[in-house]
Amino acid sequence: MKHLNKLxxxxxxxxxxxxxxxxxxxxxxxxxxxxxxxxxxxAGGGHGWLDQHFSQPFAVKDNWNILPSVSYLSVSRYVGQGxxxxxxxxxxxxxKYVKFAPTAVGHDxxxxxxxxxxxxxxxxxxxxxxxxxxxxxxxxxIDPSLSVGGGYNFFGDSSYGTINPGAGLTFWFTENIGLxxxxxxxxSFGDREDASGTPDAPSFFQHTAGLTFKxxxxxxxxxxxxDKDDACPEVAGLKQFNxxxxxxxxxxxxxxxxxxTEFGLAALNGCPDRDGDGIADKDDDCPDVAGLxxxxxxxxxxxxxxxxxxxxxxxxxxxxxNAGCPWxxxxxxxxxxxxxxxxxxKGTVANQGCPEVSEEVMMKLNEYSRTILFxxxxxxxxxxxxxxxxxxVSILKEYPYSRFLIEGxxxxxxxxxxxQTLSENRAHAVENYLIENGIAADRLKHTGFGETKPIDxxxxxxxxxxxxxxxxSLIKE
Numbered sequence: 001m002k003h004l005n006k007l008x009x010x011x012x013x014x015x016x017x018x019x020x021x022x023x024x025x026x027x028x029x030x031x032x033x034x035x036x037x038x039x040x041x042x043a044g045g046g047h048g049w050l051d052q053h054f055s056q057p058f059a060v061k062d063n064w065n066i067l068p069s070v071s072y073l074s075v076s077r078y079v080g081q082g083x084x085x086x087x088x089x090x091x092x093x094x095x096k097y098v099k100f101a102p103t104a105v106g107h108d109x110x111x112x113x114x115x116x117x118x119x120x121x122x123x124x125x126x127x128x129x130x131x132x133x134x135x136x137x138x139x140x141x142i143d144p145s146l147s148v149g150g151g152y153n154f155f156g157d158s159s160y161g162t163i164n165p166g167a168g169l170t171f172w173f174t175e176n177i178g179l180x181x182x183x184x185x186x187x188s189f190g191d192r193e194d195a196s197g198t199p200d201a202p203s204f205f206q207h208t209a210g211l212t213f214k215x216x217x218x219x220x221x222x223x224x225x226x227d228k229d230d231a232c233p234e235v236a237g238l239k240q241f242n243x244x245x246x247x248x249x250x251x252x253x254x255x256x257x258x259x260x261t262e263f264g265l266a267a268l269n270g271c272p273d274r275d276g277d278g279i280a281d282k283d284d285d286c287p288d289v290a291g292l293x294x295x296x297x298x299x300x301x302x303x304x305x306x307x308x309x310x311x312x313x314x315x316x317x318x319x320x321x322n323a324g325c326p327w328x329x330x331x332x333x334x335x336x337x338x339x340x341x342x343x344x345x346k347g348t349v350a351n352q353g354c355p356e357v358s359e360e361v362m363m364k365l366n367e368y369s370r371t372i373l374f375x376x377x378x379x380x381x382x383x384x385x386x387x388x389x390x391x392x393v394s395i396l397k398e399y400p401y402s403r404f405l406i407e408g409x410x411x412x413x414x415x416x417x418x419x420q421t422l423s424e425n426r427a428h429a430v431e432n433y434l435i436e437n438g439i440a441a442d443r444l445k446h447t448g449f450g451e452t453k454p455i456d457x458x459x460x461x462x463x464x465x466x467x468x469x470x471x472x473s474l475i476k477e
Contacts, residue, residue: 025226026214027078031180033210035072035090036064037122038098041185042192042203045100045111053185055110057205062114064207065094065122072208074128082132087125090206094120094155097199117156117199124206126151126164126184143170143178151186153201158194160201162186170212180212258282285309341401354401357474361395365472368392369406372430372470379425381433389430392472393437400440403475406430408448409455411464416450424448430470445475 040063046052056063076086095116102111128149134142147166153159166184173179183205190201217226223236223243230243232255237245241253247260250270254260257270259282264271271280277290277297284297286309291298298307304317304324311324318325327336333346333353340353347354368391373382381389396404408427410419427446435441456463 023078023214024080024228026176026217028216029076029078029084029086029212029214031072031074031076031088031208031210031212032070033072033180033208034066034068034070035092036060036066036207037092037094038063038065038205038207039094039096039199039202040098040112041205042188043098043100043112045102056112062108063096063098065092065096067092070210072210076128076130082135084130084132085128086130087127090122090124090126090208092122094122094199097202120156120199121154122156123154124151124186128164128166128184130168141172143172144168145170147182147184149184153186153188155199155201158190158200160188160190162188162203176214178212178214179209181207181209183207352401355399357399357402361399362472362474365392365395365404368395369430369472370466370469374426374429374468377422379422379429381429389433390437393434393439396434396439396443400443403443403445405473405475406434406444406446407471407473408446409453409467409469409471410451411454411467412451412458413464420448420450422448423450427470 038057038059040056040059041053044052046055060066071092072088072090074086074088076084078084096114097117097120099113099115100111101107101113104113107113126149128147130145130147132143132145134140134144137144145168147164147168149164149166151162151164153162164184164186166182168180168182170178170180186204186206188201188203192200192202194200218228219226219230220233221230221236221243223230223238225237225239225243227233230237231241232244235245237243237253244253244255246253246257248257248263248270250257250263250265252264252266252270257264258268258280259271262270262272262281264280265273268278268280271282273279273284274281274287275284275290275297277284277292279291279293279297281287284291285295285307286298289299291307292300294305295307298309300306300311301308301314302311302317302324304311304319306318306320306324308314311318313323313325316326319327322338327338329336329340330343331340331346331353333340333348335347335349335353337343340347342352342354345355348356350356368388371385371388373385374380375382396402406427408423408425408430410423412419414422424447427448431444431446434444451458451467454463454467455469456466458464458467
C-alpha cells in the first residue's frame with residue numbers, strides 16, 4: 001500500500017507540470033507509456049567506463065525490467081527557445097538485477113549474473129529540463145532532444161536521489177500526436193548494495209516509449225491557426241493569409257481587398273471588371289461597356305473628351321461646354337453663337353459678331369444730332385426736334401452692342417463757365433432722352449466742350465448757329 005501511495009503522489013505532482021517536446025502554440029504536453037529499467041550499467045566489470053556502461057545496451061530479455069502496462073506518465077510545459085520543463089512519475093518491478101560476479105554459478109561470458117532480488121517495486125519522481133533540436137534542424141516530424149534533471153527513487157525499502165542526463169527522439173504523426181522514445185542515465189548518490197548484498201541505491205538506465213500529446217494552443221476562431229500566429233484571431237481564415245479570411249475566394253485577403261465580397265482581380269485590388277477596360281466596376285460609370293480611364297470607364301466615340309452617355313452629339317466632336325456638340329453660327333457671320341453678341345444679325349469678327357457702325361452711319365447720326373434745337377440759353381428741346389431724336393434712337397437700336405459719346409458745343413456768346421455748363425447740360429439732355437426711349441444706359445456717355453471746339457466763325461450769326469450743336473461719336477474699345 002505504501003508503494004501505491006508513492007505512485008499516486010508522483011502522478012499528482014506531474015499532473016501540474018510538463019515533460020516533452022512542444023512549442024509556443026501548444027505549450028503543454030502529456031506523455032504516457034512503458035518504461036524499462038536496466039541495472040547493468042552500475043554492475044561493474046568491463047574494460048573501462050564506456051564498456052562498463054554500454055557493453056549490453058539492448059539486452060532486453062536478459063537485463064530489462066518491464067511492466068506489461070502503462071508505467072510512466074509525464075507532463076511538460078514549454079518555456080521558450082526550444083526548452084521545456086516538466087515532471088514525470090514512473091513505476092516498475094525489479095525482477096532482473098545484474099551483478100558482476102565472474103566466479104558465481106550462472107555467470108555469462110562477461111561475468112554478469114542476473115537474479116531476482118525479491119520482486120522489488122520501483123517508484124520514481126523526476127524533474128527534467130529538455131532542449132529540442134526540432135527547430136534547429138527545421139523538421140516538422142523528427143524531434144531529437146537532450147535533457148538533464150534530477151529525481152528521487154524508491155527502490156524496494158530504500159530511497160535516494162539521482163542526477164539524470166538523457167536523450168530522446170519523438171516522431172510526430174500529426175501536429176499534436178507523436179511517438180516518444182527516451183533514455184536517462186540515473187546516476188545515484190549512495191551504495192549500490194548494502195552489506196548483505198541487497199540492492200540499495202544502484203545507478204541504472206531508464207528507457208521509456210510512449211505517446212505524447214501536445215495541447216493548450218488557443219484558436220479562438222477555429223480556423224486551425226493558433227491565435228499567436230493568427231493575424232485575424234476573431235475571424236476564421238486561411239493559412240496562406242496568416243488566418244485572415246478571403247470571403248470572395250479571389251486569392252486576396254479581405255483586409256487588402258477593396259471588394260471583399262466580389263470575386264475580382266489582383267491588379268484591381270480584388271475588384272471585378274466586367275467590361276475588361278482595366279477600371280474596377282466600383283469606379284466605372286459604364287461597367288458593361290469598355291471605356292477610358294479619363295472618363296471613368298465610359299466610351300467616347302467621337303473622341304471629343306465627352307463621354308457618350310453625356311454627349312448630345314456622340315458621333316460628332318464638340319466641346320464639353322456645349323454638351324459635346326459643335327457650336328452653331330446661326331447668322332453665318334463666322335462668329336460662333338457662344339461668342340456672337342448679335343446671334344441673329346450678321347456682323348464681323350472684330351465686332352464680336354455684331355454689325356460694324358460705318359462712317360456713313362456716323363455721318364447720318366451727326367447730321368441728325370446737329371439739327372437738334374434747344375430753347376435759347378436752356379437745355380430743353382424745341383418741339384420740332386423730337387422727330388430728329390426719334391431718328392437717332394432708331395439708328396442706335398440697329399447697333400445694340402455699340403457705345404456712343406454725346407458731345408455738347410456752344411458759340412462764344414456768354415462766359416466760358418456758362419457755356420461749359422450749358423454744353424454739358426445739353427449733351428446730358430440728349431443722353432437722357434435716348435435712355436428713356438430704350439437705349440441702354442451703359443451704351444452712352446456724355447460730355448461738354450463749351451465754346452472750345454467751334455466748326456465755324458463766331459463773328460457771324462450763321463457761324464454761331466453752326467457752332468451751337470451736339471455731335472455723336474463712336475466709342476471704340
